[in-house]
Amino acid sequence: MSNAINFKINSYKDLINTKTLLRSEIEEQEMSFKNNPIFKISSSFFKGGSFKSTFQSSFDSVSFDELRKMSQNLLSTVLMANKKTRKFFIAFIIAKEMVPFTLQKINDLLKKQELN
Numbered sequence: 001m002s003n004a005i006n007f008k009i010n011s012y013k014d015l016i017n018t019k020t021l022l023r024s025e026i027e028e029q030e031m032s033f034k035n036n037p038i039f040k041i042s043s044s045f046f047k048g049g050s051f052k053s054t055f056q057s058s059f060d061s062v063s064f065d066e067l068r069k070m071s072q073n074l075l076s077t078v079l080m081a082n083k084k085t086r087k088f089f090i091a092f093i094i095a096k097e098m099v100p101f102t103l104q105k106i107n108d109l110l111k112k113q114e115l116n
Contacts, residue, residue: 009015079089
């Protein structure tokens with residue numbers, strides 16, 4: 001949530017300050033969007049620039065963890081969009097979260113029981 005929206009505007013000066021804060025936040029968001037490797041690659045298609053150099057320079061700064069997160073997001077989007085895989089994917093997500101939680105609770109109960 002932006003900092004500019006977190007307080008009441010009581011005067012014209014407050015309005016101007018809020019407008020300035022919002023403008024700077026929007027500029028920061030635009031810059032982060034334009035610096036995104038995916039946007040750089042797609043814009044090179046439309047501008048007719050060199051795809052190879054754009055691709056290399058875009059992914060030089062991308063870490064393995066960011067690449068893994070992007071691929072997971074893409075895979076989860078595809079699985080959620082497909083009618084046949086949606087139920088299985090949702091069950092997998094629930095199981096992925098619940099199994100470690102359940103095992104931890106069982107482990108905690110066993111440790112508590114050993115102490116008594």
